[in-house]
Amino acid sequence: MSAQIRFIETTEPSAVVGGDVSDQVALRLDPTRRCMLRFEVDARHGDDTEALRYARRAMIREERTRGLEWDEPSMEDPTFSGREIRWFALVSQVSWCRQKIAELVERANRAREALGQLG
Numbered sequence: 001m002s003a004q005i006r007f008i009e010t011t012e013p014s015a016v017v018g019g020d021v022s023d024q025v026a027l028r029l030d031p032t033r034r035c036m037l038r039f040e041v042d043a044r045h046g047d048d049t050e051a052l053r054y055a056r057r058a059m060i061r062e063e064r065t066r067g068l069e070w071d072e073p074s075m076e077d078p079t080f081s082g083r084e085i086r087w088f089a090l091v092s093q094v095s096w097c098r099q100k101i102a103e104l105v106e107r108a109n110r111a112r113e114a115l116g117q118l119g
Contacts (some may be wrong), residue, residue: 004109005051006042007085007101011035037087037094039101047112052080055107059100073097075104 043049059075068074073096078087089097 005048005105005112007039007105008042009098009101010038010040010084012038033091034088035091035094037089037097039085039087041083041085041105043083045112047115048108051108051112051115052104054111055104056080058107059104071096073100075100 041052043052056075063074063076071090071092073087073089073093077089078085078097078101085101087097087101
């Protein structure tokens, strides 16, 4: 079996939590505060990028069909550039964003396997 698509979060901790105590208190008082999540994607084969695109489109279609839950971030929001995914999200959505990236990579790996079986 060939190597799978993987991701590593490269977000700086201070971007989410805040550098000092006053920033941490501000997070509790201001739920509209945003942070930049960054993920490095390890996609070594040409099919990997296509599998990621396919998985993302499928997730966006599902979101549009079922609708988003309250405060749920959309897969339309992150920016994909080369080997990096950047997601400018509300601090309250950080864990949800991480879950969605993990699901995206899992789906992309399944799509890649399916493409490999067809070819």
